[in-house]
Amino acid sequence: MHRTEDFPPAERFDRWREWMGRTHAPVELSSEYAADFRARQRTLMLGAVTVWPSTVQPLLSRRTAKLIRRSDPETYNLTLVLEGTAHADWGDRDAEYRPYDLHSQNSWRPCAVQVGQHDQSVRCVGVEIPRDLLALPRRSADRAIGRPLSAREGVGALLGDFLVRLSSDTAAYRATDGPRLGAVLTDLVSALFAHALESARDLSPEAHRRTLTLSIRSFIARNLHDPELTPSVVAAAHHISTSHLYRLFQEEDATVGALIRRERLDRARRDLADPAQHGVPVHEIAARWGFTHHSAFTRAFRAAYGTSPSDHRQAEHHESQCRAVEP
Template sequence: MIEVAHRTEDFPPAERFERWREWMGSTHAPVDLSSEHAADYHARIRILRLGAVTVWPSTLQPLLSRRTAKLIRRADPETYNLTLVLEGTAGASWNRQEAEYGPYDLHSQSSSQPCTVQVGRPGQTVRCVGVEIPKDLLALPRKSADRATGRPLSARKGVGALLAGFVTGLIADTAGYRAADGPRLGAVLADLASALFAHSLDAGRSLSPEAHRRTLTLSIRAFINRNLQNPNLTPQTVAAAHQISTSYLYRLFQDEDVTVGALIRHQRLERARQDLADPAQYEIPVRDLAARWGFTHHSAFTRAFRSAYGTSPSDYREAMRPPR
């Protein structure tokens, strides 16, 4: 885990808001920021990098944040962003829609969609936690995730409460975490966000056959991500866990961009690739890393890895090592 902290109080009053703008521009997708407190802006932020996932708890005075179409054309990191309000209020507007957020509400948005966010009201100090997840890490199709953004999400119950509890526990004390824990914690956050988005897609809807099919498919994807380390994870065991036939499982994924078996293999290879590139795990034998992600035969893992990435696992690890 990599953690960096910034405080505007460390700079002269006239420089503080510009420093905040610089930090936000370099840490997140480009946004246009303004504030009535710009002459002497008070804010603090911690940036926790959990592999590809970023968590940033912050305390700040009110400001207005605009993510415009022009800024999106300039740079789009292709992320989904969740903001958990802990203290104070916030409001957002996008696509002619508006929403207000209070403590333990969650705001979600896509870096590819224009959005305006008003953080705080006059006289307020706002505490919040942002989570940024690359779109490719969510265990559900992108079109489904896009539909979920902007929907009302509560962190007081259900999956939202699970996500909020995980995030607040994570930021409370990071001293006990090792560098190798970061990507694993990021994977857990991506799974929780996937489950929250999947849950919100069916909120308030009757379970039509199409809704049931979609929910089941999302549940299967999340199940696969949670069980990649199980060497017995196969299309047959996935079907059995969801009380459906294997043939019906295959039909569910006919409209997906990958078969169930290929999805399992790809996710396992990707997790193994991340571990091979992790400096904290350079001393762990390749065979053991492969076994961790369900590859029981080392030769089969090597062939699959070479086919997917064009190099052997050992050569990939050596190429990722920093110069001695």
């Protein structure tokens, strides 16, 4: 974590400018809050891909032609705005950004970005991807820069949710997960650019497969409560055949049907262990997660966890009470 609050007020903006110069493509920075600048940023390294969750006071950032000639790391950048506003100007076009809009940029095109206004800090998550990793031809990716991109629906929502979850909790990830997460992130950015250009055919087959698989997993997670959720329903929602769906998951850790059952059981297990839901009947929790027959739910739960739903709930309740009385 890099925080300007760790330095005396008079040094904070210069420290931030120095930090930006070391970690990003060189830019000119100015701010009316430079006398006591407040900003913080974490750095997540995912192989060759970098993610920066940040909160900054209003500032103006300029990537000029002179700076580009001096240094060009040849990267694509995407920033998800979570709180506050921003405005970008490329000379021939400009764009306004509000929460869950996505700002796109590459390191070889001049641009001025006003981050925040009226003493309103901006919270965002930035992504930097080396040019050669993007699963699109450069001519296609460049045409996506500056186009309206939203994280409220479709591929943009998948990307936005991924960035928010990734940046909010990194404790569950191992160092070896970094390159794989970076590959998923690169595919999602590639798919978003392709969607904005209506040129999905430009995506590599592998990038298209990974993006489609992630979309399917997200669809399943959102619809676990529906007892009619089956592989055929999943396939129809994504305009593919069930055989195509099965082929997609041949390299995954479970078939589609097994994934649905596993995710339902996991959600039910968590609810049964929740002290706030101790009074909710087991059959209601089962129905909440798409199990229409209590006996079938009990058998599946026992097969997965080696105990019945009721015994699991009692064991978790007992453990919770013991923790509560520990000195």
